[in-house]
Amino acid sequence: MITIKGLEKWFEQLHVLKGIDLIVNPSEVVVIIGASGSGKSTLLRCINFLEKFQKGEVFIEGKVVNQQDEKMINEMRSHVGMVFQHFNLFPHMSVLHNVIEGPTQVKGMCKEEAIEIGRYYLDKVGLIDKENAYPSMLSGGQKQRVAIARALAMEPSAILFDEPTSALDPELVGEVLLVMKNLAKDGMTMVIVTHEMGFAREVADRVVYMDEGVIVEQGTPQQVFDSPQKERTQSFLSRVR
Amino acid sequence: MTYDFKALMDFFPYFLPAAWLTIVVSFFGIVLGVVLGLLTAFARISSKPVFNLPARFYIFVIRGTPLLLQILFLYYSLRSIFNFEAMTSAIVALGVHNGAYIAEIFRGAIQSIAVGQMEAARSLGMTYRKAILRIVLPQAFKRAIPSLGNQFIIALKDSSLASAITIKELLLKAQQLGASNFKMMEMLTIAAFFYLFYTSIFTWLFHKIETKLSVSGSA
Numbered sequence: 018m019i020t021i022k023g024l025e026k027w028f029e030q031l032h033v034l035k036g037i038d039l040i041v042n043p044s045e046v047v048v049i050i051g052a053s054g055s056g057k058s059t060l061l062r063c064i065n066f067l068e069k070f071q072k073g074e075v076f077i078e079g080k081v082v083n084q085q086d087e088k089m090i091n092e093m094r095s096h097v098g099m100v101f102q103h104f105n106l107f108p109h110m111s112v113l114h115n116v117i118e119g120p121t122q123v124k125g126m127c128k129e130e131a132i133e134i135g136r137y138y139l140d141k142v143g144l145i146d147k148e149n150a151y152p153s154m155l156s157g158g159q160k161q162r163v164a165i166a167r168a169l170a171m172e173p174s175a176i177l178f179d180e181p182t183s184a185l186d187p188e189l190v191g192e193v194l195l196v197m198k199n200l201a202k203d204g205m206t207m208v209i210v211t212h213e214m215g216f217a218r219e220v221a222d223r224v225v226y227m228d229e230g231v232i233v234e235q236g237t238p239q240q241v242f243d244s245p246q247k248e249r250t251q252s253f254l255s256r257v258r
Numbered sequence: 259m260t261y262d263f264k265a266l267m268d269f270f271p272y273f274l275p276a277a278w279l280t281i282v283v284s285f286f287g288i289v290l291g292v293v294l295g296l297l298t299a300f301a302r303i304s305s306k307p308v309f310n311l312p313a314r315f316y317i318f319v320i321r322g323t324p325l326l327l328q329i330l331f332l333y334y335s336l337r338s339i340f341n342f343e344a345m346t347s348a349i350v351a352l353g354v355h356n357g358a359y360i361a362e363i364f365r366g367a368i369q370s371i372a373v374g375q376m377e378a379a380r381s382l383g384m385t386y387r388k389a390i391l392r393i394v395l396p397q398a399f400k401r402a403i404p405s406l407g408n409q410f411i412i413a414l415k416d417s418s419l420a421s422a423i424t425i426k427e428l429l430l431k432a433q434q435l436g437a438s439n440f441k442m443m444e445m446l447t448i449a450a451f452f453y454l455f456y457t458s459i460f461t462w463l464f465h466k467i468e469t470k471l472s473v474s475g476s477a
Contacts, residue, residue: 067377087385095383105378109396119382122392164378171382 018043018175018206019097024063024073026056033059034070035230041175044204048217048238051227052253057210060227061177064208065099066090078174095123098168098176102183104160106152112163113139113148119171131170138166142196158189162196175206182213194220214257218242226250265444269435276431277452283348283427284417284456288410290353295360302365313361320358326419328355333423348420356413363409367402368394400471407464411457418453428452 019041026034033056041047049057062068064075066084074081077093084090107115116139117131126134139145142162152160161181168176178197182190194216201207201220211217217224217238224241226234226249234241234250245251301313320328329351336342336350371394379389421430432449436442 065381067381091380091383091385093383094381099378099381101374101378101381103372103374105372105374107375107378107393107397109400118392119384122388123383167382 018045018078019064019208020076020079021060021064022074022076024060024070024075026059026063026068026070026072033230034063037073037230037232039225039232041206041208043174043206045222046201046207046209046220047223047225048221049208049210049225049227050212050214050217050253055227056230057227058179061179061208061210065094065097065177067099091123095119095171096174098171098173100161100164100168100176100178100181102180104152104157104164104184106160106163106167108152110151111148112144112150112152112155115152115163116167116170119167123171134172135166135170138169139163141169141199142166143192156189157185158192161185161193165193165196165200169200175208176200178207178209178211180210180212182211212257214242214254226253228253262441262444265439265441266448269439269441269445270448272435273428273431273448273452276426276428276449279425280414280417280427280452280456283345283352283420283425284414286349287352287356287417288413290349291356291360291409291413292406294353294357295364298357298361299364299368302361303368317358317361320355325351325355325416326422329419329423344420344423344425348417348423348425352413352417352420355416356409359409359412360406363402363405364398367398367405370401371397403464403468403471407460407467410464411460414456414460415453 019039021037021039024034024037025032037056037060039047039060049060051057059068063070066075066082069084076082077097080093082089082093107118110118113132113135116135117128120126120131120134121128136145136148139148142165144159144162144166147155147159147163152163155163165176165181181197182193185193190213194213197207197209197216198220209217209221219238221238223235224238225232226241226245226247228249234245234247241250242254245254298313298316301309302317304310304313329348332351332354333344333347336347337344342350375393375397376389379393380386384392417427418429420427421433424430426434428449432445433442436445439445
């Protein structure tokens with residue numbers, strides 16, 4: 018589904034990704050954990066080309082994406098959804114409008130069809146009764162669920178989650194994680210950057226631990242959480258527990 | 259010297275054509291200013307020097323020189339090159355002047371829209387153009403409205419400087435009538451009344467727009 022080969026990225030002098038190789042299989046849930054500054058969010062943003070990288074290749078559905086080719090990037094993005102830490106809903110549009118903006122503007126879908134799809138996914142995240150509300154009227158958890166519905170409405174083959182619960186009040190985290198769990202159950206391919214270790218253990222097919230721009234260790238949640246092989250992983254896990 | 263209240267009523271009708279001219283000069287000046295301002299704002303934001311250097315230079319020159327000088331300069335140059343009438347020159351001058359200020363208002367508003375908005379739009383697969391038009395600009399416009407309203411009021415009052423190039427708008431009318439009937443203060447009062455009337459309408463209108471937009475949700 019997503020294949021990353023030898024990816025390297027610098028911010029000016031700062032070498033943030035030092036050769037990342039990662040394969041995400043269809044219907045797999047990959048959770049990336051690591052301290053802040055480890056490069057995990059940058060990696061996620063590189064997969065969607067929100068960040069340009071200097072070396073390496075990203076394959077989406079078997080095709081290598083040319084970073085210079087805006088058209089190809091746009092096409093690829095319509096297949097890979099993204100959910101952000103700060104939701105980034107469009108504040109000047111109603112909830113339903115947020116959700117159908119992609120299908121109508123990017124896929125050229127007619128409004129009636131997009132509304133039908135939009136309502137389906139709003140229902141899926143439990144917010145069908147909020148379709149006419151504006152983002153400013155929603156709680157953080159509701160905003161993030163709308164953002165997930167917005168990504169889903171594009172009917173992507175994978176969704177990237179960039180710390181989707183980090184900006185939420187603790188009592189609102191659960192509702193977002195629940196939606197994500199259901200997505201995983203439905204077989205959605207997901208790459209999730211998160212600090213929610215309990216969630217990672219429960220939902221991940223594979224946990225990837227990153228530190229200082231490299232993948233230190235990866236494996237099933239049991240392998241990584243219960244018997245980490247590398248010392249760096251052990252010390253990270255002991256700090257977050 | 260006594261203040262002749264009766265003259266206020268008597269001479270009021272004489273001001274109507276001038277009052278209309280003030281509206282015409284201001285209206286077209288503002289429209290031209292908004293168009294120039296929007297184009298310049300995008301040129302100014304552009305990372306390409308071909309666009310942003312001329313935009314910077316334009317803003318630098320206009321903000322650094324007096325409007326009266328700009329009006330006179332454009333009046334003489336446009337007359338000798340294109341044989342423009344004073345009226346056209348006045349509108350061009352007001353438009354060019356306001357364009358620079360409005361460009362800065364739009365630039366500020368566009369840049370104040372969080373990067374995340376552009377990223378969210380692009381992550382859906384939207385083109386840069388579409389993201390600007392559908393996601394960034396509508397929000398930027400809304401954010402620019404208070405400053406725009408302020409600038410429009412300034413533009414309206416600045417139209418009085420067109421009197422320097424023979425446009426018989428409110429101020430020149432007041433001066434001409436005052437010079438012949440020796441009731442200068444009264445004539446200036448009538449002109450002031452019109453300006454206050456116009457600016458009140460602007461203020462009211464923009465207040466309406468602001469409240470209406472704030473109802474339809476913000477950040």
